[in-house]
Amino acid sequence: RRDFYSAxxxxxxxxxxxxxxxxxxxxxxxxxxxxxxxxxxxVGTTAVAKRTERDGSASHAASYGENIRATQIENYRRxxxxxINIHVTHHGGTAFCRSIGHALDAGKSAxxxxxxxxxxxxWPGEEFxxxxxxxxxxAEKTQQKSLQLRQHYHMIGWEYSAFPQRGPLKQTDxxxxxxxxxxxxxxxxxxxxxxxxxxxxxxxRQEEYxxxxxxxxxxxxxxxxxxxxxxADDGGCCSGADTSRRYLDxxxxxxxxxxxxxxxxxxxxxxxxxxxxxxxxxxxxxxxxAVHHVHESSENRxxxxxxxxxxxEKNKLDxxxxxxxxxxxx
Numbered sequence: 001r002r003d004f005y006s007a008x009x010x011x012x013x014x015x016x017x018x019x020x021x022x023x024x025x026x027x028x029x030x031x032x033x034x035x036x037x038x039x040x041x042x043v044g045t046t047a048v049a050k051r052t053e054r055d056g057s058a059s060h061a062a063s064y065g066e067n068i069r070a071t072q073i074e075n076y077r078r079x080x081x082x083x084i085n086i087h088v089t090h091h092g093g094t095a096f097c098r099s100i101g102h103a104l105d106a107g108k109s110a111x112x113x114x115x116x117x118x119x120x121x122x123w124p125g126e127e128f129x130x131x132x133x134x135x136x137x138x139a140e141k142t143q144q145k146s147l148q149l150r151q152h153y154h155m156i157g158w159e160y161s162a163f164p165q166r167g168p169l170k171q172t173d174x175x176x177x178x179x180x181x182x183x184x185x186x187x188x189x190x191x192x193x194x195x196x197x198x199x200x201x202x203x204x205r206q207e208e209y210x211x212x213x214x215x216x217x218x219x220x221x222x223x224x225x226x227x228x229x230x231x232a233d234d235g236g237c238c239s240g241a242d243t244s245r246r247y248l249d250x251x252x253x254x255x256x257x258x259x260x261x262x263x264x265x266x267x268x269x270x271x272x273x274x275x276x277x278x279x280x281x282x283x284x285x286x287x288x289x290a291v292h293h294v295h296e297s298s299e300n301r302x303x304x305x306x307x308x309x310x311x312x313e314k315n316k317l318d319x320x321x322x323x324x325x326x327x328x329x330x
Contacts, residue, residue, distance in 0.1 A: 068175050069259055076154075076180045076278055079107075082146040083155035083278075086169065086183040087116055088227050090194040092264045093157055093184060099271050101155045104281040108154040117157035134158045135172040142173040150178070161222075163235045170233060170250070174257040182260040182274065184267065185227070185325040188318040189298040189311055192223050206301060214304035218311050225318040231255070240314040248317045255325060263329040270330050 075081035085101070087093030097117035101110030110117045119132065135158070136142045149156060174181050191197075198206050202213055209217070217223065225238035225247075233250035237243060255261055262270035275282045302308040312319065 065256075068177075071177045072180045072259055073277060075177050079150060079154075080147070081178045081180045082150045082153070083180045083182065084146075085117065085155065085157040086181060086258070087118070087157045087159040088183070088186070088191075088230055089159060089161040090191045090197065091184045091186045091227070092262075092267050093117075093159060095267065096182070096184060096262075096271060097155075097157055099282045099284055100275060100280060101157070102283045103154070103275075104283050105279075108280065110153050110155045111157075115157075116159055117155060118159050132158075133166070135164055135166060135169050137167070137171045139173040139176055142176050143178050146176075146178040160230045163229050163232065163237070168233050168235075168250075169231060170254050174254070174259075180260075180278075181258045182262065183255065183258050184262045184264050184270075185322050185329065186264040187298070187322050188226060188315045189302075189308075190264075191226060192217075192311070193298055193301055197222075209303070211304045211307075214302055214307040218304075218307040218314070223311060223314070225315050227251075228318040228321055231321075238317070241316060243317050245317065248321055251321050252324060255321075255328065261325055261329045263326055266329075273330050 072081055076083060083100075085093055085096055087096075094116040097110060101117040102112070103110075111119050133145075136145050173179065193206065195205075198204065198209070198217075202209070204213065224240050225243055228243070228247055228251055229237045231251040231254050232238070232247045237247040260270075260274055262274075271282065272284075274280070299308055302311070
């Protein structure tokens with residue numbers, strides 16, 4: 001009987017030892033999990049959250065897009081990614097060039113002059129036989145060109161007033177690790193009413209336009225889905241109110257790949273957010289925001305109601321693109 005109880009005590013002691021070890025092991029694992037969580041890379045969280053909310057994307061797709069942007073931002077900070085502003089004329093690209101492109105940080109320069117960061121005197125001519133050879137075609141070319149230019153500039157601009165001569169913007173690998181992209185969006189009717197656009201044909205200011213001037217203005221080819229035409233999949237866009245929705249779908253797909261989408265109505269705040277995320281000291285001037293602030297509605301500015309309604313119908317897909325872009329704007 002004594003041997004029986006001795007054996008029983010040995011078994012109980014062994015079981016207690018195993019239990020304590022197991023509890024301790026689980027506790028240690030919990031400690032590791034609590035104190036060493038999986039690290040997530042820095043990324044433009046506001047933009048990512050809005051993109052995820054907009055798309056209703058699956059978690060895998062959202063994580064994929066987040067990781068791409070995190071890599072681009074980190075590479076930019078290390079000097080291994082080039083910031084490219086897709087500059088639709090009269091969309092605030094010049095203000096972005098002055099404030100972000102011509103940053104106050106040492107080693108952060110952009111092309112200077114009256115070209116909105118599009119070209120400059122220090123452009124590497126030996127490596128780029130043509131100063132404007134955009135959009136770059138394919139992942140390999142995008143990486144090659146961006147790394148070459150990053151040795152000279154931290155940012156450049158690609159300005160367009162029509163469909164790109166070298167083909168659609170979608171050719172460029174906007175999700176590549178060595179490119180960081182930005183585009184500023186603006187309401188199409190507001191863009192048409194930029195001072196230069198009104199003055200160039202009639203040498204008149206807005207307040208001097210009569211009904212006949214507004215009627216002629218509404219019929220101009222350039223006032224036909226301006227931004228949509230630039231962002232379209234091919235050069236067939238656009239046909240006013242009869243424009244195919246496939247161009248809208250293609251433009252949306254392109255914008256989803258852009259790192260930063262900004263809205264000109266809050267351009268100052270958007271630029272400050274970009275500067276904060278990229279560790280840029282802005283060359284800030286309060287006039288940059290005031291110049292692009294819309295003080296009066298386009299409906300009130302166009303005094304010919306028939307012309308206004310025609311322009312809205314003619315540019316309905318461009319307007320839809322702008323309104324949609326607000327949902328992913330920083």
